[in-house]
Amino acid sequence: MNISSHYKLRHFIPWTRVKIYKMLILSIIPTLLFYFLDWKWLAIPWVPVALLGTATAFISGFKNTQTYNRTWEARQVYGAIINNSRAFGIMTKDFIRSEDKVLEKQLHQQIIHRHFAWLTALRFQLREIKSWENIKTKSYNREYLKYYKVPEWESNLDEELNSFLSKEEFQYILSTKNQATQIIALQSSELKKLNEEGNISDYNYIALENQLKELYDQQGKCERIKNFPYPRQFSSINLYFTNLFCILLPFGFLSEFSKLVEKFGENIIWLTIPFSMILGWVFLVLEQIGESTENPFEGNANDIPVTQISRNIEIDLREMLGEKDLPPAIAAQNNILM
Template sequence: MNISSHYKLQHFIPWTRVKIYKMLILSVIPTLLFYFLDWKWLAIPWVPVALLGTATAFISGFKNTQTYNRTWEARQIYGAIINNSRAFGIMVKDFVREDDEQSTKIHQEIIYRHFAWLTALRFQLREIKSWENVKTKSYNLEYLKYYKVPEWESILDQELKSFLSEEERQYVLSTKNRATQIIAMQSSQLKKLNEEGKISDYSYVALENQLKELYDQQGKCERIKNFPYPRQFSSINLYFTNALCLLLPLGFIGEISKMIEKFGENIIWLVVPFSVLLGWVFLVLEQIGESTENPFEGSANDIPITQISRNIEIDLREMLGEKELPPAIQPNNNILM
């Protein structure tokens, strides 16, 4: 997540420079052919270009709206995880009854296991899927120099050592959906505490409902992660945009060639800057939508799930009365992960 007022041009232009090169090639070649070889047939009426541009604008707007909705929903889900985590921490601390020393130990065990759930979930969400773009597009790979993805820099095995016993850690690592099994372990312990009379029936039900809420939020994250923006809409947006960029210079040649008698032959070179600028706008709209459609893929536009998880950990550690707290995640070049 970029936390500055806007992307700086020194970052944004290089990120989109391939689109500029593409439009330069598409506009310079027909202009050269028209100017030097007198290929008049390259000039086409503006009407088909305008009609295609209208269709492209609609489909680009639709894609960007829908991909933004995916990102905003992901942020809402993690907002709910924050609230549910705090509520769960308070309930664990206040509902589990035991002598002071034993109670503190149980509180810590359950809350630390919750940290393990947050850790396992963010590692699962940052796994690369075949349809994601952050490691398949050259401009995204190049932009990785401005930030780091913590889940790619560390190993889940090592991260869980701080939160789970060795037996629990080995069991969790042997499962496919680690986050799911960690919540199942939480439920098993709560059931045992209820049977031992350390949690009342009412408190047990309330805590189980909190686990259900966490499962719900995890499932919503998995839905966004595992279901891509529909490929048919992504494809037509790509095809329409490329078709428009191909026709733009020809349409501009048709329009600007009408002014040759008045301003001279050299005016035809205005085709290049106009085509590059307008084509760049549509190509960048498509690229922006592409970079927004997967909010957990590890791009600079991701939901900052690492930072959110760390803030939850700090809050819950303070509930336990701990003084040595982990540092908050800091932005790298104004990007929070």
């Protein structure tokens, strides 16, 4: 997530420079042929180009709206995880009791640390690369990784989970396919055991189980966004329309500027190149921005900052436990939070 007021041009222009090169080539070739070889037939009426541009603008706007909705839904889900985690923390502290205060504190710590393990396993699962994601397949995204690092790619899940789980739980969780799901299952088993031992009343036990259900709901929503890509048919048609429009754009401008030759001279034709580049760049960048927004957990600079959110939850819950040695908050790298 970028937390600056806006992307600086020194970052944005290099990120989109391939689109600029593309439009430069598409604009120069027909202009040279028209001017030096007198291929007047290259100039096509502006009307079909404008109609295609209208359709392209419509489908690009639709895609960007839908991909933004995916990102905003992902942020809402993680907002709910923040609230449910805090609620689970205070319920754990206030509902789980024992005459042995040392044991009571250990139980609180064990359950809340197991919740940290769930947050850790979930964010690692969400950062796994899917075949349809663009962060490592597109050169401009790979190059932009020099401005920030994705913590889940730099660290090891085993090492992070080991600090939150007992040895037996750690070994069991590593043997499972969906670690986050099984960690909540462990939480439920522990709560059931404490209820049977009388450390949690029946009413409070139900309330805590409902919190686990809410966490499952939020995890399921994250998995739905992660595992269901923006529909390929809409993504493909937007790509095809945009590229076709950019190819035809210089031919339409040749037609328009050739009408002004008598008034301004033949050199007016060369304006085809800058105008085609600017307008084509706008449409190509709209497509690229939509593409960079459609997968909000892939490790992109515009992603939901799941690592930072998870760390903030950990800090809040550790303070509830009365711990003083708190981990530092995640800091932004070049105004990018992950």
